[in-house]
Amino acid sequence: MRLLLTLLCFSLFSGSLFAQKPDKGTIRGTIYDKESTQPVSFATVQLEGATIGVTSDINGFFTLANINPGQYQLLVTYVGYDSSRTAVTVKAGEILYQNITINEAGSKLGEVVISGRKEQARNDVQISKLSVTPKQIRSLPSTGGQADIAQYLTVLPGVIFTGDQGGQLYIRGGSPVQNRILLDGMTIFNPFHSIGFFSVFETELIRNVDVLTGGFNADYGGRISAIVDVKTREGNRKRLSGLVSASPFQAKALIEGPIVPLKTEGGASVSFVLTGKKALINQTDKTFYSYVNDTVGIPFDYQDVYGKLSFLTGNGSKLNFFGFRYDDGVKFPITEYGWQSGGGGFDFTLIPSNSNTIVSGVLTFTNYKSNIVEADRKPRSSTISGYNAVLNFTNFGRNNEVRYGLEMNGLRTVFEYVNFRDYDFSRKDDNTEVAGFFRWKYKKGPLVIEPGFRIQYYASLPSVSPEPRLGIKYNLTDYLRIKAAGGLYSQNLLSTVNERDIVNLFVGFLTTPDEQVYDPVTLLPKSDRLQKAWHGVGGVEIDVSDNFDLNVEGYYKDFTQLVALNRNKTKANDPNYVAETGEAYGIDFSGKIEWRKAYLWAAYSLGYVTRFDGEQTYPPVFDRRHNLNVVGTYQMGKKDEWEFGARFNFGSGFPFTLTQGFYTSYNFDDILNTDIYGGNADYGIIYDSVRNGGRLPYYHRLDLSIKRTFEFGKHGKAEITASCTNVYDRPNIFYFDRVRYERINQLPVLPSLSFTVQW
Numbered sequence: 001m002r003l004l005l006t007l008l009c010f011s012l013f014s015g016s017l018f019a020q021k022p023d024k025g026t027i028r029g030t031i032y033d034k035e036s037t038q039p040v041s042f043a044t045v046q047l048e049g050a051t052i053g054v055t056s057d058i059n060g061f062f063t064l065a066n067i068n069p070g071q072y073q074l075l076v077t078y079v080g081y082d083s084s085r086t087a088v089t090v091k092a093g094e095i096l097y098q099n100i101t102i103n104e105a106g107s108k109l110g111e112v113v114i115s116g117r118k119e120q121a122r123n124d125v126q127i128s129k130l131s132v133t134p135k136q137i138r139s140l141p142s143t144g145g146q147a148d149i150a151q152y153l154t155v156l157p158g159v160i161f162t163g164d165q166g167g168q169l170y171i172r173g174g175s176p177v178q179n180r181i182l183l184d185g186m187t188i189f190n191p192f193h194s195i196g197f198f199s200v201f202e203t204e205l206i207r208n209v210d211v212l213t214g215g216f217n218a219d220y221g222g223r224i225s226a227i228v229d230v231k232t233r234e235g236n237r238k239r240l241s242g243l244v245s246a247s248p249f250q251a252k253a254l255i256e257g258p259i260v261p262l263k264t265e266g267g268a269s270v271s272f273v274l275t276g277k278k279a280l281i282n283q284t285d286k287t288f289y290s291y292v293n294d295t296v297g298i299p300f301d302y303q304d305v306y307g308k309l310s311f312l313t314g315n316g317s318k319l320n321f322f323g324f325r326y327d328d329g330v331k332f333p334i335t336e337y338g339w340q341s342g343g344g345g346f347d348f349t350l351i352p353s354n355s356n357t358i359v360s361g362v363l364t365f366t367n368y369k370s371n372i373v374e375a376d377r378k379p380r381s382s383t384i385s386g387y388n389a390v391l392n393f394t395n396f397g398r399n400n401e402v403r404y405g406l407e408m409n410g411l412r413t414v415f416e417y418v419n420f421r422d423y424d425f426s427r428k429d430d431n432t433e434v435a436g437f438f439r440w441k442y443k444k445g446p447l448v449i450e451p452g453f454r455i456q457y458y459a460s461l462p463s464v465s466p467e468p469r470l471g472i473k474y475n476l477t478d479y480l481r482i483k484a485a486g487g488l489y490s491q492n493l494l495s496t497v498n499e500r501d502i503v504n505l506f507v508g509f510l511t512t513p514d515e516q517v518y519d520p521v522t523l524l525p526k527s528d529r530l531q532k533a534w535h536g537v538g539g540v541e542i543d544v545s546d547n548f549d550l551n552v553e554g555y556y557k558d559f560t561q562l563v564a565l566n567r568n569k570t571k572a573n574d575p576n577y578v579a580e581t582g583e584a585y586g587i588d589f590s591g592k593i594e595w596r597k598a599y600l601w602a603a604y605s606l607g608y609v610t611r612f613d614g615e616q617t618y619p620p621v622f623d624r625r626h627n628l629n630v631v632g633t634y635q636m637g638k639k640d641e642w643e644f645g646a647r648f649n650f651g652s653g654f655p656f657t658l659t660q661g662f663y664t665s666y667n668f669d670d671i672l673n674t675d676i677y678g679g680n681a682d683y684g685i686i687y688d689s690v691r692n693g694g695r696l697p698y699y700h701r702l703d704l705s706i707k708r709t710f711e712f713g714k715h716g717k718a719e720i721t722a723s724c725t726n727v728y729d730r731p732n733i734f735y736f737d738r739v740r741y742e743r744i745n746q747l748p749v750l751p752s753l754s755f756t757v758q759w
Contacts, residue, residue: 025090026356028063029098030316031056031076037237037262040102041208042120043078055120058208058231061316063396065356076100095354097315121541123443125450125471127485128537128553130156132209139599139633141645141705143197144249145721145754149209150192150199155629157588157603158213160622170622172213173557173584173609174225177495182229184322185362186343189384194330195300202275202306204243204254207233214555215485215537218437218452218469219403224489224533234310235273237262241715247754248284252277268313276305292748302328316351339370361391382508386411401441409433415508417496425565425576431460431492431511446475458492461512463528465490479543486536496565517563517579520614526561526579534558549592557584582611601631618691619655626652645705653696658688659738685738702727719756726750
């Protein structure tokens with residue numbers, strides 16, 4: 001309560017502190033595509049005669065502050081659209097709201113020479129931040145011919161994906177539980193399906209994806225490695241439209257339209273969008289891919305549903321209600337695994353007519369439950385549920401932006417697990433987190449600085465974590481920029497993954513234990529039980545030409561405290577949890593060449609990840625030293641109706657612990673009558689004393705696609721896509737069964753044909 005009162009008082013104070021001068025005026029508004037009514041992100045907005053310019057944000061919103069009174073022409077430009085000029089009159093002390101619609105250009109441009117993203121790059125720090133659009137996702141040759149963010153994330157620098165089947169996402173040395181995945185403000189605890197080609201997110205519904213691989217500012221917290229923030233768009237506000245698509249892998253559909261149609265440009269409306277998809281691969285595998293796992297096939301099954309209801313006013317204020325349900329399952333001969341996830345909530349943006357401060361917020365609830373049944377193990381299950389409430393205030397000035405807010409999270413975890421020695425780790429925990437944050441962006445000439453501060457309070461421990469953050473960019477020239485960022489990060493959530501296994505279908509979730517945690521070296525009690533990390537990132541951006549961008553970033557993450565479940569507990573007095581430390585450091589190179597008909601993206605990462613458990617320093621199972629991705633597309637035809645795509649991935653082998661030998665293990669259930677000579681015994685494994693001292697073979701894969709587009713009517717479009725994953729049938733290893741001495745590979749060559757209709 002005290003924190004909330006402090007925040008409200010600060011908002012009143014800052015509103016006056018950063019308010020515009022009384023003899024100045026402000027223009028703000030939203031830019032929309034005239035046909036689709038969707039916001040246009042990163043458009044360039046200029047006030048002719050005043051040498052003032054900004055770019056619209058991801059929601060198409062812009063603000064021009066502290067303008068001298070007078071008459072001006074408001075110029076909006078964006079690649080592929082006709083320019084828009086609007087006459088405006090600015091009065092002293094007035095805030096003028098201006099909705100602007102722009103039309104797609106009647107003729108194609110020869111090549112891209114103007115980019116709102118380049119202007120944004122000069123005005124924002126944007127270190128370790130990768131913004132992904134649906135157009136970029138669709139440019140990637142996709143398994144089954146259907147684009148998905150799960151496949152695009154794997155080509156980003158610093159991102160490691162462990163496989164096609166049940167793969168996990170690791171970002172610059174952080175494990176999956178150390179990455180926060182957000183969907184419209186909802187925390188998604190498992191965003192990928194058991195077949196790793198597809199995520200729970202619908203590409204056609206995505207507006208933007210921000211991947212923050214390190215050094216992120218105070219807006220985000222609760223994780224110590226990375227953030228993936230997915231935002232969806234509103235439904236069509238003018239007409240009913242939709243999409244259906246099918247391939248041997250899955251079928252999906254989307255429908256959207258107005259409930260209260262938009263009657264005037266920039267006016268109010270109510271719209272909806274509903275999307276769903278269903279796996280088909282477990283039914284089509286015997287017909288199309290009978291050569292894959294002769295006895296098992298491709299046993300993945302999933303179904304997703306997501307819906308959104310949007311209210312938009314004439315001055316840019318909006319309210320969205322949304323909800324989702326995701327189900328997944330896989331059946332192997334020795335194990336059966338499944339998970340269900342659901343949730344919903346609402347978000348809002350309030351744009352007052354007489355204040356430069358924009359108010360936004362979100363309230364969501366999510367629930368995730370997973371379970372696994374294995375032939376030789378007791379069943380295990382994990383449930384995590386909770387709410388997330390955020391209230392943000394953003395104040396815009398001529399050369400500065402202030403953002404501050406309050407966030408509350410409540411979590412309940414229920415975990416049932418018995419290890420190989422029959423020790424029961426089952427537990428239930430409740431935790432509440434409260435955070436306040438402040439971030440200030442200031443631009444002075446070529447310098448952009450973003451100091452920030454976040455304070456996290458973990459009620460169940462109890463513990464307070466003050467976390468300073470800082471980002472800096474300096475524009476050496478219009479084409480060369482240097483940047484740096486860093487900060488302290490904490491989290492209260494841990495997973496139960498066994499790092500002896502590269503692929504883990506079952507991941508349990510726990511909050512930080514209430515028992516004491518000890519330093520792995522000194523064995524002295526630690527002052528707190530949080531997981532913590534320091535980030536430091538530095539880099540350079542180079543606009544080699546209007547079409548060619550280069551980015552180089554070096555990073556260091558110091559995981560000063562990691563807490564893990566002691567899966568090797570053998571005695572009752574052994575601790576349930578162990579503490580570790582770790583480091584992650586490396587350098588990422590990425591380059592992009594973009595013309596009207598061609599697109600080429602390449603990224604190379606050199607990374608080192610280590611953990612120290614008190615006895616030895618070892619590389620975790622996701623320590624891929626070298627990782628290279630190359631993506632290219634080329635369009636042909638009078639209307640670019642043909643598109644060819646290629647993607648190549650090369651990665652060095654993951655580490656694993658070598659096997660020294662085997663032994664027979666009897667449970668002696670019959671005590672003295674146990675037949676140790678002729679009876680059946682289990683095989684135990686003797687692991688090498690050096691943890692993860694071996695390396696798996698190198699991984700590489702080539703994917704190709706060709707797409708033909710047919711247009712019919714004003715809005716109709718059909719696409720036929722032929723694609724092939726793992727073109728030259730590389731036998732990349734999935735896992736190795738040590739007892740049976742049997743190697744299981746990732747999925748082999750998979751040709752596919754998909755058909756999509758959009759209206």
